[in-house]
Amino acid sequence: MRRLGALLLAAALLAPVAGAGAADRFITVQSTTSTQNSGLFESILPKFTGKTGIEVRVIAVGTGQAIKNAGNGDGDVLFVHAKPAEEKFVAEGGGVKRFDVMYNDFVMVGPKDDPAKVAGGKDAVKAMQALAGAQAPFASRGDDSGTHKAELALWQAAGVDVAKASGQWYRSTGSGMGATLNAAVGMGAYALTDRATWISFKNKGDHGIVVEGDPVLFNQYGVILVNPKRHPHVKAADGQAFVDWLLSAEGQAAIADYKINGESLFFPNAGK
């Protein structure tokens, strides 16, 4: 009798574990932590699932990891914001075709006391130069993500060698956006972040946006179907349905409708 009870207990414990992931129709999307932390997926994905019955499972990691995972075939769709890397991914045969989906922008955030005196600026590159000049602390993601790559491009445009300053006023956290923002707030440092993550971030401390609106801070998102010819198990039909939906009027409207405090975080620009 005791043995039977033990068996039943074991079955009850293991069943959900064994069963979960086996049922339902779903696709796996490799995307980034910034996109997930912004809350976008929670808003738009139910609309897609409601329409098609396809569940969307999002793996949110750093951009580099997302692309690598997709390259390994561990996902059906790649949805990141690093255009050069994405185009390379397609060129190498990892993906079928890249489409623009939406953009948001980066903003620079900093402490209220603003040691580098950059608040209110509209010129990102000038602000970076001011930071370097004042040797004001700056927290970088340092993780080869879309955000990180954009940040490095700006430093280069500003003519600043951050590798030399690494460990002094330039702090490379090697982490996701949220963790880097936590660090920035914690040490009174400036940081570059996408607006969406910042708006929904709950640990702002006394930090605020210091520079925004500069066209160079434009952050383009792209979606790519993982190449089913290379990875035959990829759910090509359902994955393509998701891509098509994102690009469709409905999907684009869903993206535009996602707002926090009445403010849109992402701006749809498919096919533009």
Place this chain on the structure above:
Amino acid sequence: MQDFGAAFGEAFRLVAALDRDLVEIVALSLQVSVSAVLAAAVIGLPIGALLAVTRFPGRSAALVLLNALMGLPPVVVGLLVYLALSRAGPLGPLGLLYTPAAMVIAQMILVIPIVAAIGRQTIEDLRDEYDEQLRALGVGPVGMMATLLWDARFSLLTTLLAGFGRAIAEVGAVIIVGGNIDHVTRVMTTAIALETSKGDLALALGLGLILLFLAVSVNAAVMAIRRTARHAAFA
């Protein structure tokens, strides 16, 4: 400082409301970690018993290695399991990546050395007591292992508890192989990591308090079982 107060508040709020997401996450955490510990016990206890009962050249090296493996970094195990289960990897076709099963596998790997190493010590202590008598009765090495495992079962419960503690508390392995997918592979620790990265420290801490309470409850339950056993002189 106010985060701590807010944390307790969040914790109570979630528990009192029996928040559906919370219940789901707690249930999955328990299912994954308990399954992992049970699986680790099936593999690790016989290994520990074997090492306790047999003597062979290289045994001390094996013991040193086993003890060292107790300190396997979870994130490294996660990475290795990911490489094995990835579509590009050897076990890819099984389609286990990003499922609770993958999380169980990763945690099981983390727990096996603990169960085997600590189990071995527990069983060896008992063996010192039983060895001569059992041999006098005509018990062979296999019978010795089985008898020691059974008679030491209550002490071994503590060994399993140590394994459970390791499993329920780790995040490095499950976040890589599970992907922290909402409603599918999100457990307490990965949820805490997520809320932290969203800056919602009060919620993260609140979840942490609940996790702590969970771990304490499991330990208390096992201790109670042991106390009953000791009274019956079976421990």
Place this chain on the structure above:
Amino acid sequence: MRHSPEVATLASGGTAGRPGGVLPVRGIGLVIRRGGRALLDGIDIAIEPGPLTVIMGPNGAGKSLLLRALASLLPVDAGLVTWAGTAPDRGRAPKLGFVFQKPVMLRRSAIDNVVYALKVAGVPKTERAARALEALRAAGLERLAGSPARVLSGGEQQRLAIARALATRPEALLLDEPTASLDPAATLAIEEQVRRAHAAGTTVVFVTHDLGQARRLADEVIFVHRGRIAERSPAERFFATPSSEAASNFIEGRLMP
């Protein structure tokens, strides 16, 4: 002869090496060395079926080691042990009951300890419970059958250990100072239990350093001194006229450093 017909049959068949039998147990040239000293120094011994043999000698003489070596519980550095003419093997161990000075009980009930021994000996499942109960009854322990063995008193545990050893119907029962840690009442009970087993046909080898106990029990005495057998004779002759100096010192109560 005080022995039953069954033992007589055993005795005659035993010397020739009955298949599955263990008697006679022989030790040939047994040597055990520890730290440079010879604790058993070339012992030749044969345990034949029948008598209640007491192995006696001062502490450190090597009696315990000798008994364990004969039971194949520890390896010898030189020499040979045989059971019924062949090398000792695990399968026949239940035919040689062994009782230690401190009883070792498994963490289960008294009767389950006996059932365990029967299981190891290959007794079919359907017979185990009955035979275990019978063994407990013979030891006067049946009312403690369901109690956890480890809560029993020292004396009761030792009686249980003997009952457990006897349950597999061994040809011989070897006991290593079984009453050394027990009070007189318990000692008496155990001596009674051993005598009854012997009367029923089990050969007994009993190690003790207690002179009185030896006098009470022995048919035959083997006196061990400094790793050697100093003397082996029938009990009456041994106590009346010991032929070795060591034995006579021991009987007279003189210490021999």
